[in-house]
Amino acid sequence: MTVSALRTPQRHRCTVVGCEGDETRFEVGRGQRVLHEMIRRNVRAVPVGCRGGGCGVCRVRVLDGEYLTLRMSAKHISADDAARGIVLACRTIPVTDLVIELAPAGHDAPSTPSPPTRPTPPPDTST
Amino acid sequence: MALTGVLRPGYIQIRVLDMSEAIVHYRDRLGLTEVSTGSDGRVYLKGWDEFDRHSVILREADEAGMDVMGFKVLDDATLNELTAKLEAYNVVVDHVEAGEQPGVGRRVGFTIPSGHRMELFAQMEKSDDGPQVVNPNVWQSEPRGMAVTRFDHALLYGPAIDEVTDLFCDVLGFRVAERADLGGAHAVWLTCSNKAHDIAFVPNPDPGSFHHAAFYLENVNDVVHAGDVMAYHDIPIDVGPTRHGITRGHTIYFFDPCGNRNEVFAGGYTYYPDNPTREWTTEQLGKGIFYYERELNDAFLSVYT
Numbered sequence: 001m002t003v004s005a006l007r008t009p010q011r012h013r014c015t016v017v018g019c020e021g022d023e024t025r026f027e028v029g030r031g032q033r034v035l036h037e038m039i040r041r042n043v044r045a046v047p048v049g050c051r052g053g054g055c056g057v058c059r060v061r062v063l064d065g066e067y068l069t070l071r072m073s074a075k076h077i078s079a080d081d082a083a084r085g086i087v088l089a090c091r092t093i094p095v096t097d098l099v100i101e102l103a104p105a106g107h108d109a110p111s112t113p114s115p116p117t118r119p120t121p122p123p124d125t126s127t
Numbered sequence: 128m129a130l131t132g133v134l135r136p137g138y139i140q141i142r143v144l145d146m147s148e149a150i151v152h153y154r155d156r157l158g159l160t161e162v163s164t165g166s167d168g169r170v171y172l173k174g175w176d177e178f179d180r181h182s183v184i185l186r187e188a189d190e191a192g193m194d195v196m197g198f199k200v201l202d203d204a205t206l207n208e209l210t211a212k213l214e215a216y217n218v219v220v221d222h223v224e225a226g227e228q229p230g231v232g233r234r235v236g237f238t239i240p241s242g243h244r245m246e247l248f249a250q251m252e253k254s255d256d257g258p259q260v261v262n263p264n265v266w267q268s269e270p271r272g273m274a275v276t277r278f279d280h281a282l283l284y285g286p287a288i289d290e291v292t293d294l295f296c297d298v299l300g301f302r303v304a305e306r307a308d309l310g311g312a313h314a315v316w317l318t319c320s321n322k323a324h325d326i327a328f329v330p331n332p333d334p335g336s337f338h339h340a341a342f343y344l345e346n347v348n349d350v351v352h353a354g355d356v357m358a359y360h361d362i363p364i365d366v367g368p369t370r371h372g373i374t375r376g377h378t379i380y381f382f383d384p385c386g387n388r389n390e391v392f393a394g395g396y397t398y399y400p401d402n403p404t405r406e407w408t409t410e411q412l413g414k415g416i417f418y419y420e421r422e423l424n425d426a427f428l429s430v431y432t
Contacts (some may be wrong), residue, residue, distance in 0.1 A: 051363045053144055054191030054386020054432040071144040073190040073386070073432065090386075 012094040016045035018103045028094050032118035033070075034060075035090040047103065051090045056119070058089040059105055076105060102127065132209070132228035132300040133319040137199035137248060138228075138411040139180060139281055139340050142432075144385035146170065149165055149185050152383045155199065156360055158272035160256055163229060171229065174342065176265045176276035178257040180230040183278055183340075191385045191432035193337035196281055196326070197234065197246040198299075206249040210235050212298045225250070241285025241292055242334025264276070275342035279392055280324050282330065282338040284331035284431050288313060291328055301325070304398050305373045307407040307415055314412075316373055323374035323395035331431070336432045339380060341390035347377040353391040354379050365426055371395075372418040383384055387432050 012036055016024045016074060019040030022061070024045035028037040035058050049057025062085040070091040077088060086103050131162060143149035157235045159172040171181035179199070186194060200206050213220050214236070223234040223246065230248030239245055259267050265344040278301045285291070292315050295301040304323050305316040312330040319325050329338065344350055347368075354368050357379065365388060367379035376395035382388055412423035 049426065049430040050382045050386030050388065050432065052382055052384050052386030053189070054382075055430045057426075057430055071189070071385075073144065073192075075190040075192070104153075110234075 012065075013097045014094060015097070015099045016060075017099060018045075019102070027082075028098075031093060033090055034092045034094065034098070034100070035088075046089045046100075047104075049090070053088050053091040056088065056105055059086060059103045060089050060092075060100040061103040063099040063101055063108050066095040067098060068093045068095060113124070130320060131201050133247070133254060134199045134201060135320055135322075136182075136196060136278060136280060137179065137277055138184060138197045138231075139249065139365050140169075140184040140186055140193050140194040140196075141337075141340060141383075141387055142194060143185050143383065143387070144191060146187040148384040149187075152270075152362075153183060153185065156272045156356060157363060157389070158270050158274045159342075160254075160268065162254070162256075165229060166278050169228075173254055174275050174277040175256075175258070175268065175270050176258060176343075177278075178252050178253050179251040181228075181251075184228065190376075191387050193243070193281065193283070193340070193387075193432075196283075197245040197248055198325075199251065200247050200249050203232075203249045206233075206235060207246055209247055213237060213388050216294065216298045218294065218298070240287035240290040241283060241328060241403075241409060242336075244335075247283045247429070254291065254310055256323070256409050258425075262357070262367065273342070273344070273356050273391055274349065275344060275391060276355075277343045279323070279341045279343040280326055281340050282327040282329065284329050284336035286330065286332055287316060288328045288330045289294060291315075294358050295326070302398075302400060302402075303404045304402070305405040305407065305415075307373070308409050309412070310409050321397050321399070323398050329340065329428075331428075333431075336431045337375070339385060339388035339390045341392040344393040346393050347428060350377045350379060350391055350393050357381055365430070366417060366420075366424055369420060370418040372415040373405070375418075385432075 011027045011029045014028050015081045026041050026043045047057045049055040053072045072091045153159050162171040164170050171187040173181045218237050220237045230252035234246045234248040236246045237258045252309040295317050301317040301319045304318045307314040314329040316324040316327045363382045365380035372375050374395040377393045379391050
């Protein structure tokens with residue numbers, strides 16, 4: 001192990017800014033994913049869904065800080081979203097301290113069914 | 128032979144974000160047998176109690192969810208009959224050549240009003256690792272992990288579920304085992320067999336959405352063992368172990384590494400075609416879905432791929 005590795009912080013602070021300016025903070029161990037560490041520390045700040053990048057429920061915007069992401073479902077995070085710092089907390093690994101806010105998409109099921117809101121994707125069985 | 132027409136769910140093709148993680152999950156944790164990898168990268172798997180070559184297909188993609196669910200029909204003549212019935216019902220069908228999936232005969236595909244692709248097929252090669260037929264052991268290869276026996280059913284989310292129900296019943300010969308009133312729209316549990324359900328639909332505005340793929344276990348003790356496997360390997364559990372009021376099956380909902388919901392499912396009643404449809408009212412739906420908790424969790428309606 002090099003001296004610089006010894007200086008790398010073992011954990012980063014993640015601050016979730018609520019819609020009324022309230023802040024929730026928790027620590028994220030080095031190399032760990034934001035949502036998984038939030039769950040492990042019994043913090044409720046970001047909605048928890050599938051925890052695997054598929055459902056989009058934990059969609060957030062990074063306001064400050066650097067991070068890496070694992071692959072996220074393109075249905076929920078477009079290339080444009082990613083360029084604007086919108087990520088899924090379950091696929092985001094902080095590299096520095098992070099400040100995030102919730103960025104839910106219009107994906108959640110409404111209480112009463114309504115007509116389709118997006119076109120049916122073409123069948124894809126052969127690629 | 129009373130069970131004719133559409134026999135059962137034959138395969139499901141699931142999209143995954145990371146194939147190597149998905150293989151560990153479906154092969155080593157659920158305990159499916161890895162059969163082969165296609166030249167296009169799709170990975171084929173099967174349960175230990177299934178005769179056919181494969182029942183689960185994984186495809187790496189940029190989003191999670193389900194590509195297609197395929198139903199096995201009795202024989203080629205049945206496939207022709209059902210194709211004609213679909214066309215007479217003004218369903219646009221397409222034809223997939225034999226061999227597009229290894230070991231599988233020709234397939235007939237169509238998109239249902241909820242936005243999901245369905246396929247019918249009559250022929251699939253038998254697995255050389257399926258149940259034995261001469262002096263059979265319980266299993267040919269010792270099961271792993273949760274030791275799921277087979278792909279059992281899927282629950283899908285999408286619009287126009289009443290139209291979907293009519294198509295499945297009027298054209299494909301399914302019956303409505305259970306129905307829930309969601310305040311005007313209906314969720315349905317449909318069967319083509321003696322099982323309490325072979326496919327289920329819940330209304331949702333998002334077409335083509337995937338709630339879960341379920342894998343069968345023999346009894347509730349095996350469901351509890353599956354829960355032990357999930358806990359040991361830190362697999363996220365959504366709900367359970369618990370029981371469904373609908374179908375009466377014992378269950379755990381959990382997630383694969385890219386967020387597709389899986390279920391281990393045991394039991395459920397035996398359905399016969401003369402059984403009346405069991406009905407659930409809106410205010411009792413929680414008990415229908417999660418019998419002991421008697422209420423839906425937040426994730427049931429909002430978390431899907």
